[in-house]
Amino acid sequence: MISNDKSISESTLPHRKNYLFMTFVIAFTDFKIKYDNSILGYLWSLLKPLLMFGTLYLVFSVFVRWDVENYRLYLLLGIILWNFFAEVTLNSMVLLEGKGAILKKINFPRWIIVISSSLTSLLTLLLNLIVFLIFFIISTSHFHLSNLFLFIYLLELYILSVGMALFLCALYPKFRDIHHIWEVFVQLGFWITPIVYPISIVSEKYHRWIFLNPAARIIQGARQALIENQGSGFLTLKNHLIVFFIAGVIFFVGFSLYNKLSGSFAEDL
Amino acid sequence: MIKVENVSKVFRLPHERKYTLRQRFVSIFQKNTYEKFHALRNVNFEVKSGQFLGIIGRNGAGKSTLLKIIAGVLQPSSGRISSDGPIAPFLELGVGFQGDLSVKDNILLYGALLGLSRQQIKDKYDWIIEFSGLERFVDAKLKNLSSGMQVRLGFSITVSVESPILLVDEVLAVGDIDFQKKCYDAFNKFKKQGRTIIFVSHDLVAIEKFCNRVILLNEGRIDKEGCSDEVLSKYISDAR
Numbered sequence: 001m002i003s004n005d006k007s008i009s010e011s012t013l014p015h016r017k018n019y020l021f022m023t024f025v026i027a028f029t030d031f032k033i034k035y036d037n038s039i040l041g042y043l044w045s046l047l048k049p050l051l052m053f054g055t056l057y058l059v060f061s062v063f064v065r066w067d068v069e070n071y072r073l074y075l076l077l078g079i080i081l082w083n084f085f086a087e088v089t090l091n092s093m094v095l096l097e098g099k100g101a102i103l104k105k106i107n108f109p110r111w112i113i114v115i116s117s118s119l120t121s122l123l124t125l126l127l128n129l130i131v132f133l134i135f136f137i138i139s140t141s142h143f144h145l146s147n148l149f150l151f152i153y154l155l156e157l158y159i160l161s162v163g164m165a166l167f168l169c170a171l172y173p174k175f176r177d178i179h180h181i182w183e184v185f186v187q188l189g190f191w192i193t194p195i196v197y198p199i200s201i202v203s204e205k206y207h208r209w210i211f212l213n214p215a216a217r218i219i220q221g222a223r224q225a226l227i228e229n230q231g232s233g234f235l236t237l238k239n240h241l242i243v244f245f246i247a248g249v250i251f252f253v254g255f256s257l258y259n260k261l262s263g264s265f266a267e268d269l
Numbered sequence: 270m271i272k273v274e275n276v277s278k279v280f281r282l283p284h285e286r287k288y289t290l291r292q293r294f295v296s297i298f299q300k301n302t303y304e305k306f307h308a309l310r311n312v313n314f315e316v317k318s319g320q321f322l323g324i325i326g327r328n329g330a331g332k333s334t335l336l337k338i339i340a341g342v343l344q345p346s347s348g349r350i351s352s353d354g355p356i357a358p359f360l361e362l363g364v365g366f367q368g369d370l371s372v373k374d375n376i377l378l379y380g381a382l383l384g385l386s387r388q389q390i391k392d393k394y395d396w397i398i399e400f401s402g403l404e405r406f407v408d409a410k411l412k413n414l415s416s417g418m419q420v421r422l423g424f425s426i427t428v429s430v431e432s433p434i435l436l437v438d439e440v441l442a443v444g445d446i447d448f449q450k451k452c453y454d455a456f457n458k459f460k461k462q463g464r465t466i467i468f469v470s471h472d473l474v475a476i477e478k479f480c481n482r483v484i485l486l487n488e489g490r491i492d493k494e495g496c497s498d499e500v501l502s503k504y505i506s507d508a509r
Contacts, residue, residue: 018386025381033369105364106382107341177289266342267280 019109026116030095031123049083049128056196068198073139073227076132078195081157081219084125086186088161092117093172093179100269110262111255114165118158125154136226149225149235153218156243160214163251170258173268193219214246271316271339271356271434271465276348278309278334278489308334310489311348316482318353318433319463321456323470323480323497325504330486332469336436339467354433354465355384366419368412372403375411379426393429400451401425421448428455434465453478473501 035041053076061071068074095117096103103110171178193216194202202210210216221234221243233239283303287293308331316322324332337343339350365382366375376397380390398404401421406414411422427435456479459466470476476483476497483500485492493500 018381018384021387022381022384025378029367029370029374029378032374033367036369102365102382103342105337105340105342108382108384175288175290175293177291181290263344266337 019112022108023112023116023119026099026112027119030098030116031120034120045124046127046131049079050131052083053079060196066198066201070139070227073132073135074198074223075196076135077223077226078193078219080125080128080132081153081222082190082193082195082215083128084121084157085161085164085215086190087121087124088118089165089168089182090179090186091121092165092169093182096169096172097269103269104266110265111166111258114162114169114258118162118165121161122158142228146225146235150222152240153222153225153243156214156240156247157218159244159251160218160247163247163254165254166258167250167254170254170261173265174261189213189215195219212246214243214250217243270318271350271352271467273312273314273335273339274349274351276309276312276335276338276345276350277307278331278338278343279346280306280308282306307489309338309345312486312489312491314484314491314494316465316467318465319460320465320482321460321480322465322467323476323483324467324486325470325473325476325483325500326486326492329488331489332486333438335486336438336467336469340436352434356432356434356436364423366411366423369410371408371410372398372414372422373407375422376426379423380429383427383430385430393426397422397425397429400428417445417448424448424452432464435459435467437466437468437470439470473505477501 035045056079057072057075060066060075092114096113099113103113168178168182192210193213194210199207199210199220211220217234217239221239224234281303282305283301285296285302287296312331312335314322324335326332334343338345339352340356341350365379367378370378376394377390380393385393398407401418401424403414403418403422406418411419414422453475456466460479466479468476468480480497482495483497484494485500485504493503
């Protein structure tokens with residue numbers, strides 16, 4: 001019989017109230033290592049989405065012309081939100097690998113690794129959104145009360161990303177190549193989600209399939225909340241319920257699987 | 270108090286370990302063969318509060334596995350562990366250290382991993398620096414320090430955790446004479462404070478000096494248990 005007695009296994013853990021602090025410290029130190037204590041290093045990571053934006057903007061605004069109003073904002077917001085999803089899911093596996101030695105020796109709740117990793121990406125997201133804000137002000141857009149819907153979409157995006165990250169990290173120690181496989185899926189997802197192109201160029205009959213992807217709904221919704229004359233029908237309660245439902249299911253599945261498999265991380269990593 | 274009841278641990282060691290989906294896919298029709306390795310077989314013992322328990326045995330006898338199970342890092346295949354207080358969850362010195370961070374940041378990271386709060390780390394910080402003797406290197410990157418210094422830092426942080434139960438795995442093997450003396454002093458202090466310690470070591474002198482009780486593990490079983498002289502003399506005579 002394996003001891004599953006809650007009161008006993010919990011008493012062997014460090015003080016519960018410090019887990020939040022532990023999460024922040026891991027995120028903070030990981031961040032420091034990644035950018036080698038330099039502001040320049042961090043600016044470089046901010047440049048990545050901007051370069052991507054610049055390239056795509058050149059191709060699809062100068063070479064090919066989509067008929068989209070405020071295409072700059074449209075594209076930038078799509079890239080920023082998708083990048084967050086990609087970063088959380090991919091980096092959490094990297095952090096898990098990097099913390100293997102600690103997981104083998106110290107007993108602490110395993111979800112701390114995934115949450116720490118998501119915090120680092122969250123910081124990048126916020127800084128990216130500041131860049132977006134600058135573009136937003138330069139363009140003629142005005143502030144609206146409906147802009148605040150963005151925060152609900154960010155919450156949905158966070159739940160979705162962390163759920164997916166938990167799912168991937170749960171499988172990672174047993175299937176290391178899932179990282180590479182997921183990289184391909186992220187690329188694929190970037191193109192089947194209306195990030196670069198307007199949804200109007202896609203034949204109506206595919207829309208229901210495209211919007212099965214909660215990320216597509218989140219991105220379209222965020223655009224409608226922020227950019228004038230962009231999208232319709234995404235600021236409805238129905239849309240939020242659908243997104244929350246799908247993201248919730250993914251989170252629940254990811255979390256359960258992670259909880260189940262993380263017990264043997266110490267043996268597999 | 271720590272109670273270890275009927276704990277067994279079986280590792281399945283595959284002949285060929287598959288880490289990726291590709292490997293699994295390629296060998297889809299191959300049979301998965303593996304060796305069963307009984308690291309621990311029905312281990313039973315109890316450590317009372319304030320006791321200093323030593324665990325000795327040959328390499329591969331299951332000492333570290335046992336310690337990891339008590340720490341909660343590994344799950345036992347069967348049996349159960351219970352304890353009445355938090356266990357300082359460290360097994361090896363400096364496990365969470367990051368070479369690219371400064372000594373200061375490493376204290377923060379390692380302390381947090383051991384379950385300390387921000388305030389506790391703040392309170393202990395000066396003491397840790399002093400005890401490890403690294404006053405001059407606070408802002409240096411850890412990788413630029415000698416391995417001895419790193420171990421000293423690890424030990425100092427671990428010792429500063431005021432957990433009533435400590436698990437110690439082979440820490441005295443490193444460090445110079447001065448540092449070993451510091452460690453001994455720290456152990457003596459723990460003893461006076463009535464902390465419970467489980468101590469795995471090949472350093473028989475230290476075992477004899479500190480432990481009230483010693484367990485000799487052999488191929489996952491408890492070979493002998495009792496006061497340190499008896500168990501040590503059996504261990505030594507077995508080796509002959």
